[in-house]
Amino acid sequence: MSRREFVSRAGLLAAAGTMGFDETRAGFKMEKSMKTIRIRNVSSNFEREPLHPYRFKGSAITDSWQAVAMLESDAGIKATGLATQGVLWSDSGVFAAHSESAGNALMYAMSERALQMIKGQSFTNPVQLMEDLLPEVLDYGRKITGNPNLRKTFALNALVCVDNAVWILYARENNIMQFDDLVPAEYKPGLSYRHEKVASIPAFSVGTSAERIRQAAEEGYFIMKLKTGSAGTQQEMIEKDIAFLTAVHEAIGHFETPYTRNGKIPYYFDANGRYEKKETLLRFLDHAGKIGALDQIAVIEEPFEESNETFVGDLGVRIAADESAHTVEDAAHRIELGYSAIAVKAIAKTLSMTMKITQLAYEKKVPCFCADLTVNPILVDWNKNVAARLQPFPGMSVGLQETNGHQYYKNWDKLMSYHPGSNGSWARTQKGVYITDETFYAQSGGILLPSAHYDDLFIPKE
Numbered sequence: 001m002s003r004r005e006f007v008s009r010a011g012l013l014a015a016a017g018t019m020g021f022d023e024t025r026a027g028f029k030m031e032k033s034m035k036t037i038r039i040r041n042v043s044s045n046f047e048r049e050p051l052h053p054y055r056f057k058g059s060a061i062t063d064s065w066q067a068v069a070m071l072e073s074d075a076g077i078k079a080t081g082l083a084t085q086g087v088l089w090s091d092s093g094v095f096a097a098h099s100e101s102a103g104n105a106l107m108y109a110m111s112e113r114a115l116q117m118i119k120g121q122s123f124t125n126p127v128q129l130m131e132d133l134l135p136e137v138l139d140y141g142r143k144i145t146g147n148p149n150l151r152k153t154f155a156l157n158a159l160v161c162v163d164n165a166v167w168i169l170y171a172r173e174n175n176i177m178q179f180d181d182l183v184p185a186e187y188k189p190g191l192s193y194r195h196e197k198v199a200s201i202p203a204f205s206v207g208t209s210a211e212r213i214r215q216a217a218e219e220g221y222f223i224m225k226l227k228t229g230s231a232g233t234q235q236e237m238i239e240k241d242i243a244f245l246t247a248v249h250e251a252i253g254h255f256e257t258p259y260t261r262n263g264k265i266p267y268y269f270d271a272n273g274r275y276e277k278k279e280t281l282l283r284f285l286d287h288a289g290k291i292g293a294l295d296q297i298a299v300i301e302e303p304f305e306e307s308n309e310t311f312v313g314d315l316g317v318r319i320a321a322d323e324s325a326h327t328v329e330d331a332a333h334r335i336e337l338g339y340s341a342i343a344v345k346a347i348a349k350t351l352s353m354t355m356k357i358t359q360l361a362y363e364k365k366v367p368c369f370c371a372d373l374t375v376n377p378i379l380v381d382w383n384k385n386v387a388a389r390l391q392p393f394p395g396m397s398v399g400l401q402e403t404n405g406h407q408y409y410k411n412w413d414k415l416m417s418y419h420p421g422s423n424g425s426w427a428r429t430q431k432g433v434y435i436t437d438e439t440f441y442a443q444s445g446g447i448l449l450p451s452a453h454y455d456d457l458f459i460p461k462e
Contacts (some may be wrong), residue, residue, distance in 0.1 A: 035173050038122040041072040042115040044161070045457045046108055050410045054374060055205040056227050057092050057272045064409070065104040066376055067111050069161040070458045071118075071169050079172060080454045081165030083111070083157065084375040086348055089323065090153040094145050110141045110158035118162070126166045127184065130159060130352040151306075152326035156349040157373075163350040164382065171448055179385045179444035187355040190362035191389040195399035198387045198436050199223050199259065200429035201268065203372065203404035206230050210247035220431035222257035223266050223298065225371075225402050228284075229274025238280050241271075242287045249293040259433075261395045266298035273305040273323070278312075285317060298395065299341050301371070313338020318394075322371055328356040335364055341393075343371035346386045347379040354386060367393045369400035374408050377419040377427070381445030384426070388436040398433060418453040421446015 046067045053060045065085040072078045087103035088095040095103050114137050123129040138155035142148050167182060176182055183191050202216055203225035216224055226248060230240035248267070255265045275281045281303050288294040299318045304310055306324040313319075320341035321334035326349065331342055342361050346354040348371075361368045370387035372380075380403050387401035406412050406429075416422050426440040443449075 033174075034124050034170075036122050036124050037169060037173050038074045039071050039118050039120065039169075040074050041070075042119045043070040043458050044068060044108075044112050044115055045070075047457075049376075049415065051374070051408045052410060053205075054404075054408045055207060056270075057088055057229070058231050058274070059088055059092070059095060060205075061086075061088050061100065061374070063100055063104070064374060065108065067108055067158075067161045068454050068457055069111060069115055069165040071115075071165045073169060073173060075173065077169060077172050078455075078458075079165045079169035080451070080458065081161045081163065081168060082376065082378055082451075082454060083161035083164070084347065084373055084379055086157055086373040087154075089373060090157045090348070091147070091151045093147060094150070094154060097145075097147070106141070106145050107154065107158045109144060110137050110155060111161055113137060113140050114159055114162045118166075123166070126163070126170050127352045127355065129166060130163050130350055133159060133162070151323070152330070153323055153349060156326060156353060159350050160347060163352050167351055168448060177444075177448065178442065179447070180441070182444075182448075183355065187359045190358035190360075191355070191386065193389050193391050193399075194441065195388045195390075195392075195436055197259075197433040198384060198399035198401050199396075200432055200434055201225055201372075201400060201402040201404075202407055203227065203270075203374075203402055210244075210251040213248055214251040217252045217255045217265060220429075220433075222255075222259055222432050223268055223396075223400065225268050225270055225404070227272070228269050229271040234276055234280055237274060238283055241284055245284065245288060245293060246291055249288075249291055249296075253293060253296065259396055259398050261397075262295070264296050266396070267293065267296050268299050268301070269297065270301040270322075271303045273302050273308075275303040276305075276308075278304075278310050278315075281315070285315060298393075299369075301343055309337060311338045313340065320369075325357060327353060328360050331357045331360055332364075335361075335366055340366060342366060342368045344368050344386060344390075345371050345373060345383070347375045347383050348373040351382065351386075358386070358390065362391065367391060369393055370402065372402040372404050374405050376405060376409075377412075377416045377422065378447065378451060380405065381419070381421060381427070381447050384434060384436070384440075384445050385447060388440070399436070401434070403429075418451050419446060420449035420451050 046065050049064045067083045069081045085107045142150045206227045228241045230237045256263050297317050299320045301320040302322045318340045320343050321339040322343040325331040344354050368390050370383045387399045
C-alpha cells in the first residue's frame with residue numbers, strides 16, 4: 001500500500017466514523033460513539049538497557065532497546081507507547097548480518113516510519129489502523145535491511161510502540177479506564193476469562209545448569225521455559241539437548257505443584273526453530289519416554305524453522321507456534337499443520353494482532369499462553385492483561401505468562417520504578433505466580449496510567 005493509498009483509506013475511515021457507518025473489516029465493528037481521532041503530532045525516542053547475555057537461536061543478546069512512541073491528538077491529548085526490540089527473536093538473519101546496535105537501529109527506523117505515516121491522519125479503529133500500516137512498514141523494512149525475505153514479526157515488533165500509543169490515545173480520547181472496555185466486542189470471547197492467578201514463567205537460556213533450574217523450583221516457580229536447540233551440528237545439538245533433559249528431570253522431576261492436574265511440574269521447551277528434521281525431535285521425545293519425563297512435557301515451542309511445513313499433530317505432545325504465527329492468517333496455517341497451542345505476544349506482535357489471534361484460537365479451541373520478549377516491567381503488564389484473560393491451558397489451573405526480564409536486565413529495579421503500577425499487588429511474583437485479583441482488573445495492571453519517566457522523554461530540554 002502506497003502512502004497516498006494509506007492516506008486516502010484513512011480519510012475514508014474517518015469519514016465513515018463521523019457519518020455513523022460501521023466498519024467490519026478485520027473483525028472490528030466500530031462503535032458509533034467512538035471518537036474520530038486526528039493525530040496532530042508524533043515523536044519517538046529510545047533508551048538502551050544492558051543485559052546479562054541471553055543465549056538462544058545459536059547466538060546471544062546483550063543490549064535491549066526500549067523504543068518509545070508519542071502521539072498527540074488535535075484535542076491536545078498525548079499518549080506514549082513502549083516496545084522492547086527483539087531483533088534476534090524476530091529475524092535472526094538481520095541479527096546475524098549486522099552488529100547488535102545496527103539491527104536495533106533498523107527496527108527503530110521502521111517504528112519512526114510508521115509514526116510519520118500516521119502523522120496528520122485520523123482513525124477510529126486501532127486494529128484497522130495497524131492492519132493498514134503493516135504492509136508498507138514491512139516493505140520499508142525489506143528495503144533498509146536489504147533483506148527481501150524480512151519476517152513479518154520484525155515489522156510487527158517495530159509497530160508495538162506505535163500500537164500501544166494508539167490504544168492509549170484511543171482510551172484517553174474515549175474515556176476508557178479499563179482494559180476490558182478497550183477490547184472490541186468481536187474479540188472479547190477470546191479474552192473473556194478471569195484467572196485469579198497467572199504463573200510467572202522464568203526462562204533459562206541454552207547451557208543453564210540443572211542446579212540453577214532446581215533452585216528456581218525451590219523458590220516456587222512451577223513451570224519454566226527451558227531453551228533447547230544447543231549450538232553445533234544437529235548431531236551435537238541433539239546429544240546436548242538429551243543430556244539437558246536428563247539433568248532437568250533428575251533435578252526437578254519429583255517436585256509437586258498444586259497448579260497442575262497431575263500434581264507434577266510441567267516442562268516447557270523452546271527450540272527456537274533449531275531442529276531441521278522431525279526425526280531429530282522424535283529422538284528427543286523417545287528419550288523423554290525412556291526416562292519417564294514424557295508425560296511432564298506440557299509444550300514444545302517452535303521446534304522447526306517457519307519454512308519447514310512438517311505436520312506436528314502426530315508427535316504425542318503439544319507443539320506451540322510462536323514466531324511462525326506472525327499474523328492471524330499464519331496462525332490459522334500453523335493450526336492446519338497440527339500445532340495445538342499458540343504463544344501469543346501482545347508485547348512483540350502488537351496488541352491489535354494478538355486480539356485477532358486469540359479470537360481465532362478461541363474459535364478453533366486451541367489454547368494460548370503468553371510468551372515474553374525480555375520486556376520491561378510496564379510491558380510485562382501489557383502481556384499480563386492478556387494472559388489473565390485467556391482460557392485455561394489444558395491440565396493447569398492458572399493463566400500462563402513467561403516473564404524473564406528480572407533475570408536478564410542489569411537494571412531491573414530501575415525499570416520497575418518507571419512503572420506507574422509498580423506498587424500493585426499484581427506487580428511482583430509471589431511463590432511462582434502473579435496475583436491477578438479484582439484490584440488488578442480494576443486498574444488494568446496500571447498500563448493505562450501515565451509513566452512520568454517515559455512522558456518526560458518528550459518534554460523539550462532547555
